[in-house]
Amino acid sequence: MDLRQLEIIRAIADAGSFTAAGDKLHVSQSAISRQILLLEEELGEAVFHRIGRRIRITPAGESLLQLSNRVFQDLQDTVSAISDKQETLRGTLRLVGGMTVCLYVFPTLLAEVRRVHPNLDLKITVGSTERSIAMLRSGGGDLGLLTLPIDASDLVSVPVLREELLLVTYPSHPLAQRRHIAATDLNRQSFILFETGSITRRLVNEFFTREGIDADIVMETENVEIIKAMVRTGLGIAIVPWQAAEVDVRNKQLFASRIANYPLFRETGWLYPKMGRLPRGVAEVLRVFESVRPRLDAATQAPKQL
Numbered sequence: 001m002d003l004r005q006l007e008i009i010r011a012i013a014d015a016g017s018f019t020a021a022g023d024k025l026h027v028s029q030s031a032i033s034r035q036i037l038l039l040e041e042e043l044g045e046a047v048f049h050r051i052g053r054r055i056r057i058t059p060a061g062e063s064l065l066q067l068s069n070r071v072f073q074d075l076q077d078t079v080s081a082i083s084d085k086q087e088t089l090r091g092t093l094r095l096v097g098g099m100t101v102c103l104y105v106f107p108t109l110l111a112e113v114r115r116v117h118p119n120l121d122l123k124i125t126v127g128s129t130e131r132s133i134a135m136l137r138s139g140g141g142d143l144g145l146l147t148l149p150i151d152a153s154d155l156v157s158v159p160v161l162r163e164e165l166l167l168v169t170y171p172s173h174p175l176a177q178r179r180h181i182a183a184t185d186l187n188r189q190s191f192i193l194f195e196t197g198s199i200t201r202r203l204v205n206e207f208f209t210r211e212g213i214d215a216d217i218v219m220e221t222e223n224v225e226i227i228k229a230m231v232r233t234g235l236g237i238a239i240v241p242w243q244a245a246e247v248d249v250r251n252k253q254l255f256a257s258r259i260a261n262y263p264l265f266r267e268t269g270w271l272y273p274k275m276g277r278l279p280r281g282v283a284e285v286l287r288v289f290e291s292v293r294p295r296l297d298a299a300t301q302a303p304k305q306l
Contacts, residue, residue, distance in 0.1 A: 005039050006068035008032055012048065013057060013065050039064075077277050092121040093281040096132040096141040098198075100224050101268065102244045105145060105161070105296055113288050120281060128222060129199060136273060143282050144271040147199040158270040158286075158292065163241045163300040165203070165264035166256045168249075176255035183211035183262055190236035192219040192227050198267055202224050204239050207264060239264065242302040247271065249306075256306050 011021035012032070022029040040047050047061035057065065067293050097106060102124060110122055125135060133152060135141035148159055167186075169176045175185060186208075194201040201220075208215055217234050221227060224244045232253055248254040270289075272282055 001039060001042060003071070005035050006064065006071060008035050009039075009047065009061065009064050010068045010072070012036075012055065013061075017053070017055060073276070088107045088121045089117045089284055090121075091282060092123060093279060093285060094123045094125065094135075094140065095211075095285070096125045096127060096135050096146075097143040098129065098132070098146060099126055099222050100241055100244055101145045102126040103224065103261045104299065105268070108292055108296060109285075109289055112292050113285055116285060116288055120284075128195075128197070130197070134272070136271060142272065142279065143285055145268060146271055148267040148269045149199070150271060152271070154274060155271045156274055160289065161268040161296060161300055162272060163243065163266050163268060164302050165200070165239050165266060166242050166245060166302060166306075167237060167239055167259055168228070168231055168254045168256050169237045169243050170232055171255050172254060173234075173237060173255070175237065175257070176222050178257075182260050183207075183213060186211075186213050186215065186237075186259070188214055188216060188232045191215045192221070192230045192236045192238045193217055194224075194227070195220045195222045198222065203264065203266055207262065211262070215244050241266070241300065243299045246299070246302075256302065258302075258306065 008021060008025065012018060015021045015024050018032045018036070019029045021153055022032045025032070032260050036047055043060060045060040046058050047064060049056045049058060070128060095106065095110075106124060110124075113120065113122065125132075125141060127135070129146055129150065132141065132144045132146055133150065133155070136144050136155060144159075148157060167175070167181060173190075175181055178185070207213070211253050216236075219227075219230055224240055227238045228245065228248055229239060230236065232248070242256070245254055249256045270286065273280070278286075
């Protein structure tokens, strides 16, 4: 058996006859028949049944047809991959992500992508999880970096970052003076939180429910910068990722602390549509991300002693 015979099987199955397959491959009908006869003699099985002028593929032929499809798809993918590596990466890549990702992750990543692939046109859309998923499904986005978990069977989900969530208060708030904060200390406190429906908010709500915390929610927003601004003015306290609070904490504009016996974390991961072969642009962004991942990992982890 050789590749030419596998190619002939595909042509016959597609064209419906030996003669039409010969026309498709630019060879005579007798050459097609000869190759199929040789293959059947080698296998000891019929590949096609001849019924008058019609043909019907046998179970053995069907197995060979599936093999042929796999082999030629692998060949095409390999040739494409080799060609891709020899060409400058061009075109447009559309990234989607939440506010925190766009503020604290994408700048580092995109600076490196532009350095490695200066001819790649990057388009960024910031939005909610629902909007980002809708864009990935509709083709309006190629690759998303979103808070997990996300239940979407038509999308590939790859966790890449684990972020610590901390309680942040303004420095003169009574809780800022405590070395240890228990979950019960948060009861009846005024909170500024991420919007209802977001995965981060769901994590916080689950924490409140589990610990029986009756929180007074005075404001909701998807914008972490607005959350911090409201906390600085004394409107309330919040639970945000460390990387969003680090600069404010170091500048003593905010006070960050862990909640005793209840560490809070959220996962962020890549999402993209399921497909046989990743577009080169998507594969390259994922590869570049891995090169800067140690820096991003470090930025998400708060010091042991706050």
